[in-house]
Amino acid sequence: MKRKLGILISGRGSNMQALVAGSRAPGSPYEVALVASDKPEAPGLAWAAEQGIATFAQSPKGMSKPEYEAAIDAALRNAGVEAIALAGYMRLLSDAFVARWRGRIVNIHPSLLPLYKGLDTHARAIAAGESHGGCSVHIVTEELDGGDVLGQARVPILPGDTPAALAERVLAEEHKLYPRIVAEWLSR
Numbered sequence: 001m002k003r004k005l006g007i008l009i010s011g012r013g014s015n016m017q018a019l020v021a022g023s024r025a026p027g028s029p030y031e032v033a034l035v036a037s038d039k040p041e042a043p044g045l046a047w048a049a050e051q052g053i054a055t056f057a058q059s060p061k062g063m064s065k066p067e068y069e070a071a072i073d074a075a076l077r078n079a080g081v082e083a084i085a086l087a088g089y090m091r092l093l094s095d096a097f098v099a100r101w102r103g104r105i106v107n108i109h110p111s112l113l114p115l116y117k118g119l120d121t122h123a124r125a126i127a128a129g130e131s132h133g134g135c136s137v138h139i140v141t142e143e144l145d146g147g148d149v150l151g152q153a154r155v156p157i158l159p160g161d162t163p164a165a166l167a168e169r170v171l172a173e174e175h176k177l178y179p180r181i182v183a184e185w186l187s188r
């Protein structure tokens, strides 16, 4: 039986698309049971729906955070989701949500954690004179970008690099790393 993965997105969802492609590779241990978003207009939701994947959208506007997260949680459970991958999901999950899914949520972050948690990672890595940027897949805990790292890809920073150019090269690595690490994680 394949493990059922739920993916949370807020935007274009290119990492979600890479995870869907990974789920379709021969021998994949997981299938994507739901793509959910806090942004009903997220382009990734329309893409997933076109692929025949179940989708769920819930704007948090006009609700409390617990109400909003209860709706997301119910959608994930109704879809039989066993593990969650965050893919450009731009909201902080509450401690209560993280506790309910303890050890079963992963995220991809565009830096070599524990370096450069939070936003603007590429600009900060370039400004600091780092030789490499990269990306990390990690378990989600209550601490922002703080859980155990499951895998990383390193990307050289080139002379004259800009945050946008580095981000593009790192993103290409994210698309390879995330499905590989999620498959390993869900094979355990």
Ligand code: GRF
Binding pocket: 009, 010, 011, 012, 013, 014, 015, 016, 087, 088, 089, 108, 109, 110, 135, 171, 174
């Ligand atoms: C990526 O840079 C990812 O590392 C970060 O958010 C961005 C999401 O891009 N967590 P996409 O929505 O997967 O295209």
